[in-house]
Amino acid sequence: MGIRIIGTGKYVPPKVLTNHDLEKMVETNDEWIRSRTGIIERRIVEGDIAASDLATEASKIAIEKAGLKPEDIDAIICATITPDMVFPATAYLIADKLGIKRPGFDLNAACSGFVYSSALAYSMLKTGIFKNILVIGSEVLSKIVDWQDRNTCVLFGDGAGAAIYTIDNSESDILAIELGGDGGCADLLYMPAGGSKMPASEETVKNRLHFIKMNGRETFKMAVRMMTESVEKVIQKANIKKEDIKLVIPHQANIRIIDAIAEYLGVRREEKVFVNLDKYGNTSAASIPIALDEAISQGKINRGDIVILVAFGGGFSWGAIALRY
Numbered sequence: 001m002g003i004r005i006i007g008t009g010k011y012v013p014p015k016v017l018t019n020h021d022l023e024k025m026v027e028t029n030d031e032w033i034r035s036r037t038g039i040i041e042r043r044i045v046e047g048d049i050a051a052s053d054l055a056t057e058a059s060k061i062a063i064e065k066a067g068l069k070p071e072d073i074d075a076i077i078c079a080t081i082t083p084d085m086v087f088p089a090t091a092y093l094i095a096d097k098l099g100i101k102r103p104g105f106d107l108n109a110a111c112s113g114f115v116y117s118s119a120l121a122y123s124m125l126k127t128g129i130f131k132n133i134l135v136i137g138s139e140v141l142s143k144i145v146d147w148q149d150r151n152t153c154v155l156f157g158d159g160a161g162a163a164i165y166t167i168d169n170s171e172s173d174i175l176a177i178e179l180g181g182d183g184g185c186a187d188l189l190y191m192p193a194g195g196s197k198m199p200a201s202e203e204t205v206k207n208r209l210h211f212i213k214m215n216g217r218e219t220f221k222m223a224v225r226m227m228t229e230s231v232e233k234v235i236q237k238a239n240i241k242k243e244d245i246k247l248v249i250p251h252q253a254n255i256r257i258i259d260a261i262a263e264y265l266g267v268r269r270e271e272k273v274f275v276n277l278d279k280y281g282n283t284s285a286a287s288i289p290i291a292l293d294e295a296i297s298q299g300k301i302n303r304g305d306i307v308i309l310v311a312f313g314g315g316f317s318w319g320a321i322a323l324r325y
């Protein structure tokens with residue numbers, strides 16, 4: 001029995017925020033953002049749209065493409081660092097919006113959330129707990145980005161991607177999983193306030209502590225190192241060669257990080273590495289499932305192809321999955 005992705009979907013909010021728009025908000029410019037990150041524009045929600053709203057839209061598409069009905073979904077895992085609220089988990093709100101009552105939970109591994117959630121879905125399917133698991137990455141980062149901080153606000157965007165994993169006797173399977181983490185780096189990329197350590201107060205709001213804080217340079221170095229190492233290890237575990245890989249779908253944070261992965265693989269980026277961060281920026285846990293859906297829609301992945309998903313994010317967390325689609 002193998003694990004197979006039977007449907008994917010994505011949803012991004014319609015409002016586009018370009019680098020030129022950002023020039024009017026902070027001291028930055030299109031040339032700087034493009035050359036340092038590869039990002040040209042990103043999508044931003046309006047009003048009270050929350051992570052569950054984006055997730056529900058992406059999920060509906062994934063369910064339809066899988067040829068299923070919402071009732072066929074046995075459980076929901078929602079990877080997010082921007083849940084609708086601290087509790088209940090966004091997964092229940094999504095289930096309710098899909099019109100079903102199902103078990104589910106949110107998973108916080110920041111930008112590695114979809115890779116971690118997929119690993120978990122794999123285990124739950126292999127042990128026979130469930131048959132169809134809806135795995136979602138959904139983020140409304142625009143609500144935790146400090147729009148006065150040019151070091152971070154140019155990087156992030158909103159969106160959701162969804163995939164349905166099932167277990168059946170097809171040739172498809174997850175070939176290897178490689179996960180890593182280092183809590184010693186927690187304060188290099190984090191949101192200081194709003195949790196039990198520093199609950200919301202007048203002070204935390206005044207000091208802008210409910211926003212993403214990041215040491216960009218250190219994060220960049222670790223991302224390059226751990227993403228290339230993860231790809232190397234997952235290739236070894238899966239007992240495949242670099243040449244066997246049809247497509248690498250990396251977390252979309254920075255084009256220079258993605259180029260380092262292409263360099264490690266010894267390929268031109270255009271050949272084997274999927275990129276869409278120019279359109280969406282860094283959407284954290286949503287970036288890989290959005291990219292996966294686009295890669296499949298564009299015919300860049302076909303049944304039987306070997307695909308690598310690789311991520312890095314706050315925690316620090318990182319990981320890679322090798323799968324036969």
Ligand SMILES: CC(C)(COP(=O)(O)OP(=O)(O)OC[C@H]1O[C@@H](n2cnc3c(N)ncnc32)[C@H](O)[C@@H]1OP(=O)(O)O)[C@@H](O)C(=O)NCCC(=O)NCCS
Nearest residue numbers: 028029032036111150151154216217219220253254312313
């Ligand atoms: C954030 C990032 C793009 C910055 O690129 P960089 O080449 O490292 O740039 P530096 O941090 O060295 O900053 C260079 C200069 O540009 C300035 N700068 C920062 N943001 C800027 C902006 N939006 N526009 C213009 N200038 C900016 C800095 O203040 C600095 O100026 P200084 O030299 O006068 O101090 C890069 O570090 C990065 O991508 N890091 C990883 C981020 C990431 O992926 N996070 C999520 C991981 S999941």
